[in-house]
Amino acid sequence: MRAFLAVPLACAVMATAASAADAKMKTSAEYDRCMKKAYSDSDMEDCDLAETARLDKSLNDVYRALLKTYDANTRNFLLDAERKWVAFRDAECDYQYQTMEGGTMAKLLYGNCELRLTQQRLQDLRDDLKAAQP
Secondary structure, eight states: OHHHHHHHHHHHHHHHHHHHHHHHOOOOHHHHHHHHHOOSHHHHHHHHHHHHHHHHHHHHHHHHHHHHHSOHHHHHHHHHHHHHHHHHHHHHHHHHHHHTTSSHHHHHHHHHHHHHHHHHHHHHHHHHHHHHOO
16 A cells, blocks of 8 residues: 555655746746647656756856856866766766656656756856856
8 A cells, every 4th residue: 555655645746846946947938838748758858858958058158158267277176166066967866866766757857857957057157157257
């Protein structure tokens, strides 16, 4: 009986967590349209991947602009921080995936984790760029 109740409970917790995370995330219009059309876990995963790719492009653009504002020493620190951030993001999302013990919900959680953390990092670098400009 416990196992029977665990699955719906886990789904409810995931939905609540995803809703809370999504409420904080500002997503693109393309992502919102994609998610409205999504009928399967695979469709939603594709939406997350596409949005993360868009965010990665913006992240790289902001990162390059930020590098131009720094001296060589500070650029090295930013480069090191960025490498460590990528490792952190991957490890954190792997951890999130493991908590679901695989399955389609785990893939969605992983994709949402990458999306959320990339969005946070992008905002952090945008704030740094804004502060670095006169």
